[in-house]
Amino acid sequence: GDSVTQMEGPVTLSEEAFLTINCTYTATGYPSLFWYVQYPGEGLQLLLKATKADDKGSNKGFEATYRKETTSFHLEKGSVQVSDSAVYFCALSFTNAGGTSYGKLTFGQGTILTVHP
Amino acid sequence: GAGVSQSPSNKVTEKGKDVELRCDPISGHTALYWYRQSLGQGLEFLIYFQGNSAPDKSGLPSDRFSAERTGGSVSTLTIQRTQQEDSAVYLCASSVEGLLLYGYTFGSGTRLTVV
Numbered sequence: 001g002d003s004v005t006q007m008e009g010p011v012t013l014s015e016e017a018f019l020t021i022n023c024t025y026t027a028t029g030y031p032s033l034f035w036y037v038q039y040p041g042e043g044l045q046l047l048l049k050a051t052k053a054d055d056k057g058s059n060k061g062f063e064a065t066y067r068k069e070t071t072s073f074h075l076e077k078g079s080v081q082v083s084d085s086a087v088y089f090c091a092l093s094f095t096n097a098g099g100t101s102y103g104k105l106t107f108g109q110g111t112i113l114t115v116h117p
Numbered sequence: 118g119a120g121v122s123q124s125p126s127n128k129v130t131e132k133g134k135d136v137e138l139r140c141d142p143i144s145g146h147t148a149l150y151w152y153r154q155s156l157g158q159g160l161e162f163l164i165y166f167q168g169n170s171a172p173d174k175s176g177l178p179s180d181r182f183s184a185e186r187t188g189g190s191v192s193t194l195t196i197q198r199t200q201q202e203d204s205a206v207y208l209c210a211s212s213v214e215g216l217l218l219y220g221y222t223f224g225s226g227t228r229l230t231v232v
Contacts (some may be wrong), residue, residue, distance in 0.1 A: 107160035
């Protein structure tokens with residue numbers, strides 16, 4: 001079955017450090033890939049997405065590139081801030097060419113990020 | 118409403134009791150999803166509603182779990198004869214039908230503790 005494997009945390013960084021959170025997936029076909037973020041006390045929010053190979057999703061200084069050859073979607077940010085402290089989830093789902101989903105997301109385990117001043 | 122609303126936000130129940138968790142999706146969102154977030158288990162899909170019907174309920178862990186949706190809006194997840202392993206945060210999400218490219222909108226969840 002489909003699965004997502006994330007780099008285990010927790011990850012602790014100093015402000016302005018470079019961030020990488022690894023994500024690899026196993027799936028039949030070509031899924032759409034997502035990063036979700038959960039800030040303390042809040043619900044999950046979509047951070048960025050990519051729907052086909054070589055697409056780069058970006059938002060709030062975060063980026064991730066859909067690499068079909070390595071089945072990966074690593075999350076990166078050049079300079080983290082204290083406000084980026086949260087739990088980050090990589091996820092996949094299947095969509096057809098029209099963007100219609102097959103209904104569910106498969107999530108990774110989540111990575112806790114803590115950024116210190 | 119402006120977002121997905123879940124109630125209660127916290128629930129403590131005794132083992133063996135039944136509980137009901139409620140989800141109010143965003144108005145006009147015809148797709149509704151329930152997930153469970155357990156410590157060390159990540160997020161598990163439970164059930165997907167398209168309108169009032171559930172084309173995918175493959176994630177419900179046992180027959181103690183059931184869910185319904187009425188009027189294409191509010192959904193209730195019911196857990197009968199709760200067990201300690203049911204302790205988790207139950208998340209609801211809604212989206213415009215099928216348009217997963219825009220992502221779901223998640224509620225803040227119901228934290229269920231079975232003692």
